[in-house]
Amino acid sequence: xxxxxxxxxxxxxxxxxxxxxxxxxxxxxxxxxxxxxxxxxxxxxxxxxxxxxxxxxxxxxxxxxxxxxxxxxxxxxxxxxxxxxxxxxxxxxxxxxxxxxxxxxxxxxxxxxxxxxxxxxxxxxxxxxxxxxxxxxxxxxxxxxxxxxxxxxxxxxxxxxxxxxxxxxxxxxxxxxxxxxxxxxxxxxxxxxxxxxxxxxxxxxxx
Numbered sequence: 001x002x003x004x005x006x007x008x009x010x011x012x013x014x015x016x017x018x019x020x021x022x023x024x025x026x027x028x029x030x031x032x033x034x035x036x037x038x039x040x041x042x043x044x045x046x047x048x049x050x051x052x053x054x055x056x057x058x059x060x061x062x063x064x065x066x067x068x069x070x071x072x073x074x075x076x077x078x079x080x081x082x083x084x085x086x087x088x089x090x091x092x093x094x095x096x097x098x099x100x101x102x103x104x105x106x107x108x109x110x111x112x113x114x115x116x117x118x119x120x121x122x123x124x125x126x127x128x129x130x131x132x133x134x135x136x137x138x139x140x141x142x143x144x145x146x147x148x149x150x151x152x153x154x155x156x157x158x159x160x161x162x163x164x165x166x167x168x169x170x171x172x173x174x175x176x177x178x179x180x181x182x183x184x185x186x187x188x189x190x191x192x193x194x195x196x197x198x199x200x201x202x203x204x205x206x207x
Contacts, residue, residue, distance in 0.1 A: 004049065004102075007073050009122040016116045020047070024102035029095045036076075036093035042083035044103040047075045051099025052160060056092045056176070065178035066153070067091065068133040069160060077130045080123055083109060097161065146179055147187045151196065153177065154206060164206040 004010055005017045024047070029035060035046060038058055046053070053070040055078060070076055070093070078091050083106040112119040140149050153176060157166045170188065174181040188204065191197050198205045 004047070004073075007122065009118045009125065013116055013118045016112065016118055019108075019112070020102065020104060023108045024104045026100065026102050029099050029101065031095050031098050033095040034092065035095065035101065036079065036089050036091070038090060038092050039088045042079050042087070042089055042106065044105045045075055045079040045083055045109055046070075046093065047102045047104060048072050049100045049102055051095065051101075052097040053093050053099060053101075054096045054176075056094060057090070058092060063178050064092075064175040065137070066176035067137060068130055069096065069156075071160065075122075075126060077123070077126045080109065080126075141178075146177065146183060147190070149177055150184060150187050151191065154197070154204060158206055166204045166206075167202060168204065169202050 003017075004020055005014065010017050010020075025044070026049075029051075031051075035053070036042070048070050050072055052072070053076070055067045055070065055076060056064050057067055058064045076091075076093055078089070079093075081087075082089055113123070140152070144152075150173065153173065154166060157168070158164050170185045171181050173188075174184040177184065188197070188199060192199050195207060197207055
């Protein structure tokens with residue numbers, strides 16, 4: 001995804017695509033970069049054109065949990081909602097995979113909602129997708145064991161990156177699952193002994 005014109009909702013409106021490029025600021029980020037912190041003011045919304053971001057919620061005690069990923073062609077619905085209501089961010093957005101991101105100022109976000117039904121369709125589709133993903137997170141925390149959540153997260157990362165080898169530390173996995181590193185390390189060792197995966201230095205290979 002390099003061209004916004006490939007996004008389903010935008011294909012019927014080249015004019016909207018042109019205005020998105022015209023009014024947005026393009027920036028490139030390396031993996032690990034923070035593009036939005038919790039409690040920050042939202043002055044623009046990000047649209048990922050290359051790479052991937054992840055959206056994280058941090059508790060007062062410092063624990064974190066992964067909410068969802070933002071792939072190329074997608075935006076952060078939490079930024080939409082916070083920016084439209086002039087609220088500060090309730091989440092942190094971090095680059096997961098080297099990314100190219102367009103930042104559209106909030107005044108244009110609001111204007112395009114009034115002028116282009118395709119833009120509103122795009123927002124609603126993302127809202128629906130994120131809502132379902134958040135329901136999955138709630139379901140996993142409430143009903144699934146940590147080992148199952150861990151394996152599901154690894155499989156999702158492999159699917160998103162199109163690689164069975166995932167570059168990540170035990171600490172990072174623990175943060176995304178909202179649990180302790182020692183728990184993740186123990187479970188990974190068990191999964192390795194069961195032949196499900198192979199552990200390496202800061203990497204995990206699914207079998």
